[in-house]
Amino acid sequence: MSREILKVTGLSMRFGGLLAVNGVALTVKEKQVVSMIGPNGAGKTTVFNCLTGFYQPTAGSILLDGEPIQGLPGHKIALKGVVRTFQNVRLFKDMTAVENLLIAQHRHLNTNFLAGLFKTPGFRKSEREAMEYAEYWLEKVNLKEFANRPAGTLAYGQQRRLEIARCMMTRPRILMLDEPAAGLNPRETEDLKALIGVLREEHNATVLLIEHDMKLVMSISDHIVVINQGTPLADGTPEQIRDNPEVIKAYLGEA
């Protein structure tokens, strides 16, 4: 259908004697929503940390658009367009919502020191564009009226949305969401689902998702990867996964 944005093969991560991730493979195609599920402690977040450069994977290859990125430091991988959110929201709490977005705009800004010191027309223009883009995203996630509120004072669901907007500010090639629905009520989860839909339809976003909310996962995923105790268990469309006896066993235990 379309080209592969992210292709991971044989990814392993070893912490001393513990093999946390063992031979995980997954492929994310353009404009797809791919979900990674598995019981608690299965190693899903470890996979995320390997993909985004927070851990150096012990083995395996990670290709972003055909370019190997394994082993690069986190900020370089982020600059290449792999941007993530965190299981526990990591906003810049004392800074306002709009400032949070402007920081993410950083890599597209005119960062010249002297230009900023003298407020050259070029600098003013790039700042204005950044503001407009930030405003655009605040509107998308319905937070415009809170633009100048410190991010830490927003409600939890709003913080989640702001974190996603902050990722989108960087114009990512692939957006990685680590349990975005954790701690949200059913209505907020619906909003989140709609937001991911909008991101995919209107912004051509490619999403890799970790989530425990099965209703959400089954309804928005194009493809699901199941991991159990660090090893890949199953891989397929939502229908295939739903009926897979192995998966049911992993979640519910031996009958």
Place this chain on the structure above:
Amino acid sequence: MTRNLRQALFSALLVWAVAYPILGLKLTIVGINLEVHGTSPTTLMIIAACSVLMFLRVLFDQQISAAWKASPNMPVIPAKASNFLTLPTTQRWIIIALIIGALVWPFFGSRGAVDIATLVLIYVMLGLGLNIVVGLAGLLDLGYVGFYAVGAYSYALLSHYYGLSFWICLPIAGLMAASFGFLLGFPVLRLRGDYLAIVTLGFGEIIRLFLRNLTGLTGGPNGISNIEKPTFFGLTFERKAAEGLQTFHEYFGIEYNSINKVIFLYLVALLLALFALFVINRLLRMPLGRAWEALREDEIACRALGLNPTVIKLSAFTLGACFAGFAGSFFAARQGLVTPESFTFIESATILAIVVLGGMGSQLGVVLAATVMILLPELMREFSEYRMLMFGAMMVLMMIWRPQGLLPMQRPVLQLKAEPRK
């Protein structure tokens, strides 16, 4: 009630326990022996009065706080006025008025006052520089005085050995301090919080001991004296000019007056402080400034967004140190003498206190706190014995009433495009 009474008695005793050894006893040297004497009855009476007050205060704690709450809460400033005061345009006018005032008053002020004001301005510069590192980037630096020393010695040495003038050395001193900041930045990149504080503390001490023991170059504990003062476009402010130079009063045909020199130094300090204020103010609104704050808030999130923490930390250290270098070279020029003893840990602590007292990250807070911290001890010379006591009391009171600092940092309100509200 009995519990209250017990607590009150204990508090009263505590007053005695703290105050009597400090204020009630005096050590006197008789020959070669040290003797302990009691002090005057007045002092004892005061301590007794304090303990009684404390007793009543704790005993009737609930009643007092109830009465306090019951009294109508009168706003100190009417809402309208406070709104007017915080408008950006009003603030700009206030700042312009303050700058003009600062430019004009030394011509009418006394010599001593101008001299103290110059000292305040040096600490303003230092406070602003440290504010970048501690207040914005959130890296606790206890060795900031090291950079100050580097700046001071850069000018002193260049002037002493090569006869370079202040205005040439000023940028060199800034660069020297900045490169030391850069050098210190590398080993401490992985450290945070307490560990960082310890390493930077060590760094400050190393610089001082280095300057002290490098006798051949720096003159050791004696330091370097007779450092040249800044000149006004080549005109000196001395009574007699050195060869090839002209004096200020001869050039303008006015009577020689030593206060001219003091005023000139004050104006140079003001210029440097305003320069620092301007540059840092702009930096705050640049992506770099925002990145510093983001680093303070969450380093991991920074990395996930593609910000390089190494570059951000190093830039904070480097720029912060650069301003200390400027302040240091000016300090050397004003004093005319630098010794390692001017750069002890207590200086670092004072500068840090200025940043914390003013409110982390707040620039006007730094200016206000520097004024308070330097002016108070000068104004209360008679009570100099109790300086540390007052210092401590001030800190404790601050932590109770304004833990966020005198003028806490205001988040800039960024104007979105105005849209008609329905």
